[in-house]
Amino acid sequence: MTIASHSNPLTGPQPAxxxxxxxxxxxxxxxxxxxxxxxxxxxxxxxxxxxxxxxKAACRKRWPKPHHEIA
Ligand SMILES: [Zn+2]
Incomplete structure (x- = not known):
């Protein structure tokens, strides 16, 4: 793991x-x-x-449980 090299120690990461x-x-x-x-x-x-x-097909495969078809 490396710290992002482009991070400026004076300003730090960009604020949210x-x-x-x-x-x-x-x-x-x-x-x-x-x-x-x-x-x-x-x-x-x-x-x-x-x-x-x-x-949509890939999305449905990720559903934790099968649900009724939506539209
Ligand atoms: Zn999805």
Whole structure:
């Protein structure tokens, strides 16, 4: 394990909320966390935006238990 060499000892890591890199996303169905391979369902009148795996089939395989089909 090595400490990130580009970290400036004077300023330290970037404060939370100021990062300009890709943000971690979390699938709301299977709980997968990452920065790629996600799609976001746009908000509707009744729901807020929903983050899901881009691959629906792969997402379902990660579900801890089988659930009723959603849509
Ligand atoms: Zn998923």
């Amino acid at each position: 909320g100021a990062a300009s890199g890709p943000e971690l996303q979390r699938c709301e169905q299977c709980g997968r966390v990452g920065v790629r391979g996600f799609r976001v369902l746009p908000a509707t009148e009744y729901t807020k935006p929903i983050t899901l795996c881009a691959s």
